Amino acid sequence: MSESEAAEGDSRPRGREVWIEKYRPQTLDDVFGQEHIVERLESYIAKDDLPHLLFAGPAGVGKTTCATAIAKEVYGDEWRENFLELNASDERGIDVVRDRIKNFARVSFGGFDYRVIFLDEADALTSDAQSALRRTMEQFSNNTRFILSCNYSSQIIDPIQSRCAVFRFAPLSDDAVEDQIRAIAANEGIEVTDDGVDALVYAAAGDMRKAINGLQAASTTGDTVDEEAVYAITSTARPETVQEMVRKALDGDFTAARSQLDTLITEEGIAGGDIIDQLHRSVWEFGLADREAVRVMDRIGEADYRITVGANEQVQLEALLASLALEPEE
Numbered sequence: 408m409s410e411s412e413a414a415e416g417d418s419r420p421r422g423r424e425v426w427i428e429k430y431r432p433q434t435l436d437d438v439f440g441q442e443h444i445v446e447r448l449e450s451y452i453a454k455d456d457l458p459h460l461l462f463a464g465p466a467g468v469g470k471t472t473c474a475t476a477i478a479k480e481v482y483g484d485e486w487r488e489n490f491l492e493l494n495a496s497d498e499r500g501i502d503v504v505r506d507r508i509k510n511f512a513r514v515s516f517g518g519f520d521y522r523v524i525f526l527d528e529a530d531a532l533t534s535d536a537q538s539a540l541r542r543t544m545e546q547f548s549n550n551t552r553f554i555l556s557c558n559y560s561s562q563i564i565d566p567i568q569s570r571c572a573v574f575r576f577a578p579l580s581d582d583a584v585e586d587q588i589r590a591i592a593a594n595e596g597i598e599v600t601d602d603g604v605d606a607l608v609y610a611a612a613g614d615m616r617k618a619i620n621g622l623q624a625a626s627t628t629g630d631t632v633d634e635e636a637v638y639a640i641t642s643t644a645r646p647e648t649v650q651e652m653v654r655k656a657l658d659g660d661f662t663a664a665r666s667q668l669d670t671l672i673t674e675e676g677i678a679g680g681d682i683i684d685q686l687h688r689s690v691w692e693f694g695l696a697d698r699e700a701v702r703v704m705d706r707i708g709e710a711d712y713r714i715t716v717g718a719n720e721q722v723q724l725e726a727l728l729a730s731l732a733l734e735p736e737e
């Protein structure tokens with residue numbers, strides 16, 4: 408979990424159990440929406456032939472969940488003693504990681520052939536640190552299995568990738584997120600309207616952690632979770648507002664588009680980067696003519712790049728709207 412996600416956790420209601428943990432699947436069978444991955448993992452366990460694994464994919468899609476579920480299935484009640492979870496970006500460098508790995512790998516527990524080390528955010532390690540990790544993996548390969556987790560497998564050096572079975576976790580489907588949201592709401596006795604479910608699914612964009620946190624936070628604001636509560640609590644712009652803003656710009660009305668953007672950023676507190684992400688996700692659903700959609704997409708790419716290299720988000724979004732307004736369609 409990244410720092411921002413931990414911070415997001417801070418806004419969760421206090422004094423109540425955290426639902427992402429309460430509803431974390433305990434077995435591979437219970438993991439939603441990653442059927443192909445689960446099938447292959449189960450077959451390794453059935454054959455008692457677990458290789459090193461590399462899990463790549465976005466946040467909140469089940470990478471850590473699958474790693475702990477593997478440990479629970481392999482070790483049963485003794486899984487905690489045989490499973491070490493480390494966060495590559497938490498530690499003060501590869502030396503600390505290596506020491507902890509060595510201390511853990513040296514000892515066996517409960518008569519099992521190997522212990523499992525789960526290294527989250529492995530892509531936070533520099534190439535040099537990854538080379539050192541690769542040597543450590545080799546040194547302990549007879550009694551340790553590594554599960555590495557990262558956002559992008561391209562950030563992991565080839566010699567590590569080639570030692571692992573690589574699994575690419577996709578964002579969860581809307582159906583998978585909806586099923587879990589409805590199941591949790593029913594179990595917690597919470598009323599969620601259909602538009603509330605749709606809003607949670609939209610705001611989550613395939614991230615189950617975000618969907619469940621959104622549901623829990625929204626459930627504390629009133630008796631019923633509806634779209635209004637969800638959009639407010641998840642700091643997500645309504646898709647129709649984003650669409651309207653783009654439409655105004657394309658029609659040449661920059662002032663109106665800019666004022667809508669201003670409302671989103673200053674009044675609703677939505678981050679510029681999140682608006683870009685929403686634009687990117689939804690532009691094909693705006694019903695724009697192909698030429699318009701392509702033009703918007705081109706400008707999104709430019710703004711996204713500039714924001715990534717450090718430019719001011721609001722300035723870039725305004726420049727995006729301005730450039731759409733400059734060339735109104737005939």
Ligand SMILES: Nc1ncnc2c1ncn2[C@@H]1O[C@H](COP(=O)(O)OP(=O)(O)OP(=O)(O)O)[C@@H](O)[C@H]1O
Nearest residue numbers: 408427430431439466467468469470471472615616
């Ligand atoms: N596929 C899934 N099925 C059911 N619940 C899920 C799934 N993926 C995530 N969750 C829920 O979201 C929470 C966070 O998921 P998890 O820790 O597995 O994410 P992750 O993919 O490892 O992300 P990160 O890289 O940010 O750590 C889980 O505790 C669980 O409640």
